[in-house]
Amino acid sequence: MIVFSTFYIFGNEVGAAHGILGLVAIIAVAIAMRIVAGKWDRARIREELESSGCTFVSATWAPFGKGSFGEDSSRSYEVCYLNPDGERQYASVKTSLFTDVFWSGDGSPQRFGGRKPEPSPQAPILPNSEGTDCSNCGFFLELEHRFCPHCGAKKQ
Numbered sequence: 001m002i003v004f005s006t007f008y009i010f011g012n013e014v015g016a017a018h019g020i021l022g023l024v025a026i027i028a029v030a031i032a033m034r035i036v037a038g039k040w041d042r043a044r045i046r047e048e049l050e051s052s053g054c055t056f057v058s059a060t061w062a063p064f065g066k067g068s069f070g071e072d073s074s075r076s077y078e079v080c081y082l083n084p085d086g087e088r089q090y091a092s093v094k095t096s097l098f099t100d101v102f103w104s105g106d107g108s109p110q111r112f113g114g115r116k117p118e119p120s121p122q123a124p125i126l127p128n129s130e131g132t133d134c135s136n137c138g139f140f141l142e143l144e145h146r147f148c149p150h151c152g153a154k155k156q
């Protein structure tokens with residue numbers, strides 16, 4: 001308002017027009033930068049989530065969220081994502097163009113990242129068909145039996 005009134009006081013219409021155009025341009029650039037920064041923020045948040053095996057659902061800009069005040073250039077988002085088990089998680093994050101994504105509290109997806117599926121040790125299962133019956137008494141002998149545990153006869 002001060003800007004506009006100054007132009008009118010001096011009565012310079014050309015100057016006023018330039019002033020308004022300049023102001024509009026500055027606002028337009030600011031909005032464009034905000035949109036681009038928001039896209040980058042979301043891309044980084046998505047990247048962090050996916051590197052921990054989580055699925056990005058949404059990130060809502062929270063201009064008055066946790067940590068909005070203090071550091072000038074950082075932005076806060078309320079993030080919703082799915083953990084590797086498909087459970088919905090909610091977290092607040094703070095990020096800026098030159099910093100990493102900070103997850104407030106225990107909302108970080110990294111707690112899921114370390115959880116890798118344990119390779120279950122394959123126990124060798126010997127099918128019964130690979131055994132033989134004792135030729136002496138008919139007791140079932142497994143592969144590792146060299147002597148019949150029932151009658152003591154040597155396996156044929």
Ligand SMILES: [Zn+2]
Pocket residue numbers: 134135136137138139148149150151152153
């Ligand atoms: Zn036997």
